[in-house]
Amino acid sequence: MTSNAPRSDASGLAQSTPFTVRDAVIDLMRRLGMTSVFANPGSTELPLFRDFPQDFRYVLGLQEAVVVGMADGYAQATRNASFVNLHSAAGVGNAMGNIFTAFRNRTPIVITAGQQARSILPFDPFLASTQATELPKPYVKWSIEPARAEDVPLAIARAYYVAMQEPRGPVLVSIPVDDWDRAAEPVPARVVSTGARPEPFVLEQIGAALDTCERPVFVVGGAVDRAGGWDEVVSLAERHNARVFVAPMTGRCAFPEDHRLFAGFLPAMREKIVELLGGHDLIFVIGAPAFTYHVEGHGPHLPAGATLCQLIDDPAIAAWAPTGTAAVGNIRLGVADLLSRPAPTTRPLPAPRAARPRAEPSALMSVAFALQTLAEVRHANDIVVEEAPSSRPVMQNYLPFTRSGTFYTMDSGGLGYGMPAAVGVALAKPGTRVIGLIGDGSSMYSIQAIYSAVQMKLPITFVILNNSRYAALQDFAPEFGFGPDDPVQGTDLPGLDFVSLAAGMGCHGTRVTDAERLQEVLREALASSGPRLVEVVVA
Structure with a gap:
């Protein structure tokens, strides 16, 4: 990036390089600590990445939901807003499931979406976003397409502060492709409070x-x-x-x-x-x-x-x-x-929580045994990102978390967050082991995240609990009048091979059906320097 640096034109006369919208935005992002750009490339965003700064990092996701999921995990783990770049209406549309989750998670994310050039917007051009600011609503705190190109840097600054103000959440700025090279002023440095003290x-x-x-x-x-x-x-x-x-x-x-x-x-x-x-x-x-x-x-x-x-x-x-x-x-x-109030009179301790019985190995491994084994080999500082809804009650009994910042899942109930969020958390916490604890059905919403983990050589162990079904729906069916033998349509998932899927993206995987082997396989995977996948076949 340059700012008012001298240059020469064809005549050899020195001229001043104008300070552009791109210059102002890059400068602002650097000052706000948003130097990791989570993105999937599209044509209307390309000018932002010309002369991409060497101190910035482009984090590629193979689908837009993966991009937002990675940014969500990264923002939560760093406690700062992350920066996402999506492609027009199609990219925002693909990302909406995880934008909804980010909104429910109260995760601060600045989402920029490419837009076609201003001069052709009246003609409904190919790949334009017709109502760009309305598309992500109501699951963004604020959205804008600035009226003038020179307003883009200030719009992104405002977006950052809105995203960071409690309750935090995602915001969106739609940016026409021809705005990036227009002249602009630098954004002044500011200090803005993000949290208020209760009355x-x-x-x-x-x-x-x-x-x-x-x-x-x-x-x-x-x-x-x-x-x-x-x-x-x-x-x-x-x-x-x-x-x-x-x-x-x-x-x-x-x-x-x-x-x-x-x-x-x-x-x-x-x-x-x-x-x-x-x-x-x-x-x-x-x-x-x-x-x-x-x-x-x-x-x-x-x-x-x-x-x-x-x-x-x-x-x-x-x-x-x-x-x-x-x-x-x-x-x-x-x-x-x-x-800060004076200490009250001491009360007697309440009765402690009853201890849970140990899970024992069985011919067809139970989820309880699998998670009990993971708890035994996992270090207390290892971070677990979970998206295995039907196994969560079991996890709450057999996989305890005892330290701050060591567990993440989605507040929304929407699937497709966990695997990319594990990538984002690992990026935010270099050197920390991250465990993606994912159900077999959940994993298929954003399994492309494995590719990003491999390319960045991140220490993530993806543990896939494979019960060959959408178990949460089958377990929930009696609430809606299903009998014990009534089939629940669309909930069986036979034939998925997660080791082969991982191998296709360059990740080593192991399938475990024998309870006696699980501890050894998990120890080896958790000790690896890069990503590993462990598929655990459970009842």
């Missing part, structure tokens, strides 16, 4: 309720880890001797699962939540909705005699909570303010 008078009410209740219980969610509030939440739970549940459908680990106060995971069902929280007089929900449901329920939202308090970074979530007192703002700052 003191609301925290005072929550603090007083915590001090005077008899049997408090915490329900924690992914916003705890997003805000860097892990240690503060542990301290607050210990101060009040409160049992701690993880909220339904939580996409990050939010409390150490080997802690004396850890009580388990809440399901996304109203009646079961009420049952599990019964006996507590104060329910404090931190960094999660109160509550996320998956099926229609009936009756009260809280057990009898209980009151609800909530600390959340999203005012929209606070608004739809059916009852209770809600403080809105940064989770870490809010919990830190609660910790």
Whole structure:
């Protein structure tokens, strides 16, 4: 990139090189720490990549959903917005599933989408995006196609700050192809706050309720880890001797699962939540909705005699909570303010969570045994990115997470996130082992991510749990009137060979059917310097 550097024209006379939109955007990206560009190339984006800076990195995904999934994992692990470049309407359309997931994950992503040249837009040209700003809605926080080329750098700056403001999320800027070489001014450096402190008078009410209740219980969610509030939440739970549940459908680990106060995971069902929280007089929900449901329920939202308090970074979530007192703002700052209060009278410790029986090997390996074995060979600092919905309840019993930043999954329920997100996390955490724990059905939504992992030689172990079916749908069918022997159409997945699929993209793989071999195979895969795939055939 050059800026007003002297050059010579054909006559040999020195001239000044104009500072362009591309120059201004590259300079801005460098200052904001967005020097990794996650992309799949298209014609309307090519001018951005002319004279591509040597200190930048182009991260190629073979399909746009993979691109956004990688950017999501990278942004979550770095706690900074990632930069995505997509191709016009077709590229944004292909990426929409993972844009939806990024929105639900509260992941800050600046998405730029190519657009045809301004001069031919009135003629509905080939590959144009007819309503570029409307296409990604409602799953972006903000979208714009700047009115003038010279407005593009400021639009990207605004997009970054909007993406980073809590609740965080993706944004989109549509950029006509002929804008990049137009003259522009540099974007001034700024400091913009991204998180607000919750209102003191609301925290005072929550603090007083915590001090005077008899049997408090915490329900924690992914916003705890997003805000860097892990240690503060542990301290607050210990101060009040409160049992701690993880909220339904939580996409990050939010409390150490080997802690004396850890009580388990809440399901996304109203009646079961009420049952599990019964006996507590104060329910404090931190960094999660109160509550996320998956099926229609009936009756009260809280057990009898209980009151609800909530600390959340999203005012929209606070608004739809059916009852209770809600403080809105940064989770870490809010919990830190609660910790600054005088210590309350010590309560007795609640009863510990019952220990789970060990899973034993069997002729057809159980998911429990597979995940118990993975837990035994995995280091506590290894990061797991999971997308195996039917196996998640088993994982919650047999694969505990005890450290901040070591678990990621999708808040959306949409498939195709896990494999590329594992690539993005590995890029963000050089030298850290990443484990992609993926179901066989889930993996086929974005299996191209293996190619990116191979090309960048990333230390990722993809563990595919192969039960030859969409098990989550089969397990869920009785909720909709299916009998035990009724077939569920479209849910059987015979004939998939993940070792061969991995080999076709240059990744070594091993298929395991014998429970006695699993530990050895996993140890070898986790010790490798590059990507490996382990296909585990389970019941």
